[in-house]
Amino acid sequence: MIKTLRQIARVGIVTESPPAADDELRVRDALERHVRQVLGRALCIRQVDAGSCNGCELEIHALGNPLYNVESLGIRFVASPRHADLLLVTGPVSRHMEVALRRTYDATPDPKLVVAVGDCGACGGIFGAGYATLGAVSSVIPVDVVVPGCPPSPTRLLQGILTAISSGRVGPGLHAKRFS
Amino acid sequence: MPLSRRLEQARTMPGAPGLRAIEVHPAAWRDLAQDVAAAGGRLLALWGSHASAADREVALVALVPDGAIAATTRLGVSDDCCPGIEDVFPAADRMQRAMYDLTGICSTDPDTRPWLRHAAWPAGVHPLVTRDPPTPPALPVDDYAFVRVEGDGVHEIAVGPVHAGIIEPGHFRFSVVGEKVLRLEQRLGYVHKGIERRFTELPILTAHALAARVSGDSAVAFSWAYCQALEGMTTVRTPPRAAWLRALALELERIANHLGDLGALGNDAGFAFGLMQFMRLKEGLLRATERALGQRYLLDFVVPGGTRVDLTSDGSASLAEYVRALVLEVRGLRDIYDEHAGVRDRFFATGTVAPELAARLGLIGLAGRASAQAFDLRVDLPCEPYESLAVQKCVQHEGDVLARVTARFDELLESLRLVRVILAGLPAGDHVAALRAPTAGSTGIGLIEGWRGPVAVALEAGPDGTIRRCHPHDPSWNNWPVLEHAVIGNIVPDFPLINKSFNLSYSGQDL
Numbered sequence: 055m056i057k058t059l060r061q062i063a064r065v066g067i068v069t070e071s072p073p074a075a076d077d078e079l080r081v082r083d084a085l086e087r088h089v090r091q092v093l094g095r096a097l098c099i100r101q102v103d104a105g106s107c108n109g110c111e112l113e114i115h116a117l118g119n120p121l122y123n124v125e126s127l128g129i130r131f132v133a134s135p136r137h138a139d140l141l142l143v144t145g146p147v148s149r150h151m152e153v154a155l156r157r158t159y160d161a162t163p164d165p166k167l168v169v170a171v172g173d174c175g176a177c178g179g180i181f182g183a184g185y186a187t188l189g190a191v192s193s194v195i196p197v198d199v200v201v202p203g204c205p206p207s208p209t210r211l212l213q214g215i216l217t218a219i220s221s222g223r224v225g226p227g228l229h230a231k232r233f234s
Numbered sequence: 235m236p237l238s239r240r241l242e243q244a245r246t247m248p249g250a251p252g253l254r255a256i257e258v259h260p261a262a263w264r265d266l267a268q269d270v271a272a273a274g275g276r277l278l279a280l281w282g283s284h285a286s287a288a289d290r291e292v293a294l295v296a297l298v299p300d301g302a303i304a305a306t307t308r309l310g311v312s313d314d315c316c317p318g319i320e321d322v323f324p325a326a327d328r329m330q331r332a333m334y335d336l337t338g339i340c341s342t343d344p345d346t347r348p349w350l351r352h353a354a355w356p357a358g359v360h361p362l363v364t365r366d367p368p369t370p371p372a373l374p375v376d377d378y379a380f381v382r383v384e385g386d387g388v389h390e391i392a393v394g395p396v397h398a399g400i401i402e403p404g405h406f407r408f409s410v411v412g413e414k415v416l417r418l419e420q421r422l423g424y425v426h427k428g429i430e431r432r433f434t435e436l437p438i439l440t441a442h443a444l445a446a447r448v449s450g451d452s453a454v455a456f457s458w459a460y461c462q463a464l465e466g467m468t469t470v471r472t473p474p475r476a477a478w479l480r481a482l483a484l485e486l487e488r489i490a491n492h493l494g495d496l497g498a499l500g501n502d503a504g505f506a507f508g509l510m511q512f513m514r515l516k517e518g519l520l521r522a523t524e525r526a527l528g529q530r531y532l533l534d535f536v537v538p539g540g541t542r543v544d545l546t547s548d549g550s551a552s553l554a555e556y557v558r559a560l561v562l563e564v565r566g567l568r569d570i571y572d573e574h575a576g577v578r579d580r581f582f583a584t585g586t587v588a589p590e591l592a593a594r595l596g597l598i599g600l601a602g603r604a605s606a607q608a609f610d611l612r613v614d615l616p617c618e619p620y621e622s623l624a625v626q627k628c629v630q631h632e633g634d635v636l637a638r639v640t641a642r643f644d645e646l647l648e649s650l651r652l653v654r655v656i657l658a659g660l661p662a663g664d665h666v667a668a669l670r671a672p673t674a675g676s677t678g679i680g681l682i683e684g685w686r687g688p689v690a691v692a693l694e695a696g697p698d699g700t701i702r703r704c705h706p707h708d709p710s711w712n713n714w715p716v717l718e719h720a721v722i723g724n725i726v727p728d729f730p731l732i733n734k735s736f737n738l739s740y741s742g743q744d745l
Contacts (some may be wrong), residue, residue: 061507103400106402109450109533114400122517131399148427184432186361
């Protein structure tokens with residue numbers, strides 16, 4: 055126990071705080087402001103792997119590490135689409151995941167946002183569209199924002215999420231719509 | 235016939251060192267499998283190729299104690315099915331079913347349920363044979379015949395394909411009494427992307443990029459195995475510096491994945507501290523990797539003939555510095571994991587695969603080594619530069635989650651040592667050599683020990699720089715079925731922990 059406490063004290067808080075000049079940090083700053091302004095509360099994200107090679111998932115995982123620390127910005131990954139405001143979807147949508155993706159989308163309460171992640175989510179990437187894949191996420195469900203990259207860095211992912219919530223498709227009416 | 239007699243007629247297969255190729259008559263296919271098993275060998279990969287009705291071939295790669303063999307059998311027009319070898323090597327079952335789904339080559343395996351085909355293309359159509367398989371007009375809904383467990387109080391829990399966490403999709407069907415798991419049956423194939431078909435549409439000199447994306451967490455292993463196969467089919471010799479840089483990349487990939495897994499395993503045992511600490515270290519490693527080699531994840535680093543970029547002296551220095559610090563950090567966290575009674579209690583005797591069962595089922599790679607299956611390509615079949623690195627094999631005997639955690643700590647520290655040795659001994663010279671496409675019909679097989687286990691890529695060139703057939707094989711094929719055994723008798727809430735301790739690939743086996 056003493057070693058654990060010592061380690062915690064030694065490492066301290068490594069979350070990158072937002073002083074000016076760093077682009078990466080400006081994104082964080084803006085993101086937190088937007089999350090609060092637009093939603094007035096936490097943003098709940100449900101991630102859906104709809105055919106990814108798992109590369110994008112590794113970078114999405116990194117959002118939760120202590121350096122990006124998205125939970126401190128009010129962003130949470132949730133276990134069910136029924137709890138989500140935003141779907142973060144990786145592609146290229148495999149035909150075997152098409153039904154699951156549609157059902158996940160339908161299970162997410164309106165109004166909802168969809169961010170397609172990675173080159174594959176954007177256009178099918180190296181896999182393209184074929185007998186087993188449909189390509190872009192937008193060929194299956196409506197997409198608000200696309201974050202290309204193979205895989206996109208955590209910073210780009212944060213920017214994509216920021217872009218989506220500032221699009222105005224969800225806003226102060228979110229609560230009213232959900233609970234009306 | 236003993237395997238050694240068979241191998242007297244073997245030729246050298248281009249690609250991985252020590253790989254010998256033999257061809258047998260279909261009637262001798264099962265004998266061959268039994269000879270391999272009798273010699274202490276195990277099946278790595280099995281796949282089929284259907285060029286025409288008169289040209290159908292089944293191939294396998296097996297790891298044997300003193301090397302590896304690639305065997306093929308050519309089916310005649312009168313041969314209906316290939317003899318199944320699932321009773322000799324249980325891991326062959328899913329591979330044979332997938333072979334039928336994709337190529338139409340059936341086996342005598344009594345389990346004829348589809349494996350990679352759900353409902354995206356109709357039964358009787360095979361995407362590696364029919365160029366444009368028809369797509370069902372309605373939304374495909376899968377109806378799979380799970381084995382049903384009956385008895386008082388038995389009920390089923392169906393999980394997936396969309397899981398609760400940020401992980402790949404697959405379906406798990408648990409049959410349980412109370413919280414105790416009686417049986418787990420997996421249904422995979424949800425992320426089937428048609429990778430083997432896609433290979434045949436790409437130029438052979440650029441398809442390494444697709445190989446790297448078979449399973450994104452094993453990008454270096456797959457792209458290296460692809461390039462090893464390809465380079466073996468040509469006369470070009472890759473520069474020594476390229477081999478050392480690839481080994482550097484492969485060990486960095488291993489370190490990154492082990493750091494991530496050790497954190498996630500702590501988290502699944504209720505120790506969020508471990509997750510945060512290891513994710514912090516992993517992020518640092520990814521940033522150091524990007525400074526040194528240009529990418530956080532090395533999806534485009536290994537290219538035919540060498541590597542895409544060279545290591546700069548600045549990058550080398552900062553990587554060496556980070557790795558030096560990482561050794562101390564990892565040792566400190568290992569002490570904490572070792573001394574934490576709650577964590578050890580969750581790890582100990584959970585999800586056990588005893589060595590005898592592991593041998594019988596053919597468990598390989600990291601999970602295999604945690605169950606006393608002491609095979610590591612870097613030691614047993616080393617390619618350049620591994621023959622001069624003296625890699626220490628990390629073997630445990632208990633086969634539980636704790637053993638797989640211990641194996642990860644040992645391999646992590648060993649890889650950190652290797653990175654330092656590689657950085658110190660990196661030969662000078664070019665990092666890439668020009669490569670021309672091999673002649674049509676030439677074949678090669680690459681074998682690389684990825685972080686999860688041995689990765690194989692079998693490649694056959696077509697005319698004019700095309701690919702006739704490419705089969706990438708992830709060790710998850712071999713280990714997924716063993717996970718079904720590892721959870722028997724455990725409680726449902728321990729499944730995420732047991733699953734994570736294997737951390738198998740969905741994309742890599744769904745292809």
